[in-house]
Amino acid sequence: MRCVEVGPVLSIGNTILRIATVVSIFCDKYWQMVKSVLWACCLLSWSALCSQDLPTRTVEFEIHLYDIHSSGGDMVVAVYDNEEKFLTDESLLKLYVPVLQSGQMRIPVASLPQGTYALAIFHDEDDDGELDKNWLGIPKEPIGFSNDAKGRMGPPRFEDAAFSLSIHHQSIKITLY
Numbered sequence: 001m002r003c004v005e006v007g008p009v010l011s012i013g014n015t016i017l018r019i020a021t022v023v024s025i026f027c028d029k030y031w032q033m034v035k036s037v038l039w040a041c042c043l044l045s046w047s048a049l050c051s052q053d054l055p056t057r058t059v060e061f062e063i064h065l066y067d068i069h070s071s072g073g074d075m076v077v078a079v080y081d082n083e084e085k086f087l088t089d090e091s092l093l094k095l096y097v098p099v100l101q102s103g104q105m106r107i108p109v110a111s112l113p114q115g116t117y118a119l120a121i122f123h124d125e126d127d128d129g130e131l132d133k134n135w136l137g138i139p140k141e142p143i144g145f146s147n148d149a150k151g152r153m154g155p156p157r158f159e160d161a162a163f164s165l166s167i168h169h170q171s172i173k174i175t176l177y
């Protein structure tokens, strides 16, 4: 019967086990460190992305006007982006477009950032730069608003004429009255 000394074998086994444990711990710590670095990189990238001023998308839109009673004078278009300033002289944009014929006309408008706007239009038939009114304050020249909004005892409210300008909404139809 052959006897083998198990002492050295156990010693070698214990050493291997210790080395394996150390390697395992080291790998685990190394992996944790790699994960931490990756998370930090992700957070930094996201933070940098969020802090950037992303460009606001602008939309070119055009106005299709109907029921133009006569040719001559200017079509005066006021664009508002603010309820408080609606129908005041503080419009965001004002256009004076010569009216060459009665019936219909198309007015291209410069690019605007996506948002909510309201349009007020009048046909300055006598070309004096103002909306003519009678003694009661009722307009004597044709007017129109976005959404074809109308007021009951005066002009419409901003919220009635307001529309959302987006990439899917680029054409505004208005009928003068």
Ligand SMILES: [Ca+2]
Residues within 6 Å of the ligand: 123, 124, 125, 126, 127, 128, 129, 130, 131, 132, 141
């Ligand atoms: Ca006028």
